Amino acid sequence: MHGREAIEAHYRVAGARMAGLPVYNPALTVELLGWRAVEGVGALGVLITPWCMNLFWQPPADAELPASGERAVLSLPSGDYECTLHEDERLGRHASASLCSPMQDFPGQAEARAMAGEVLRLILAVPEAGPEPSRSGLLSRRALFRRALGGAS
Template identity: 45%
Template sequence: MTPSESPASPTLQGEELAAHFRDIADTRMRGLPFLNPRLDVEAVGFAVQVAGEDASSGVLGILITPWFMNLMWLAPALSAPLAQGASREHFFGGQRLTFIGAVDEAFGAYQSCSLFSPMFEFADQAAARATAEQVLTLLRDPPKEEEPQQPALSRRALLFGRRPGAPE
């Protein structure tokens, strides 16, 4: 049974996704030169979240692997999955982020937004986890009512706390 078919908790859905990517790390990705050997696959902060303007509910979290760190959106089973390779914007914490659809035979459908790839700038798992937790904190803070909707942030601006229009 895939996570999109089960009523599993958000934490369990994140762990199922991480288990799937651990299998990928141990098979298809093993020995590739762009892997950071100091990192493992880990699900961070998977929780129910409402995605901005359309108020759709799903599970948001970050997946850390030795080759990427992605924001992951797991939509509920009742919603139509985003087609493989198609993109869709979601709003979190007042920020507009672009997600790419993926459909995996073993796991099911999910959407991802790349934060880092490759992962060589992280010295260890704790540093990667701390970054993931900071990103989630930023995205889960509700926007201030009086602020107008901000234009889309680049990943670099989001990760380094820069506002739209500020020099990079």
């Protein structure tokens, strides 16, 4: 598992190239929130950048997954999340799922961190015992944000 600092450094370099683009929000900085190992899954967190917010997933090294650029499903007790796989010389194999882009609706880092924290809380939540929830489809980005903002899913 790569450390949070290495991942953030990688995206800060990318940020230097993004700084002049209209999608870049200068009120935000690169931050990987909640980076942690999750048993059987690998490691994950929410990556905040001035241009996007992504679920960032590093699967276990021995995981059988499709090639870079293909989609893979991250299965958690809270649901299934479709991610795009990437292969990078410095970060190795990792995947991301777009949560928000562009980031212009966030006036500052505190608001972006609050949203990222709520997303983490929701995706890492273990459902209460009861009837097995339907897993007939992937949880959409819209449904995840609706939950994070307190609406019905």
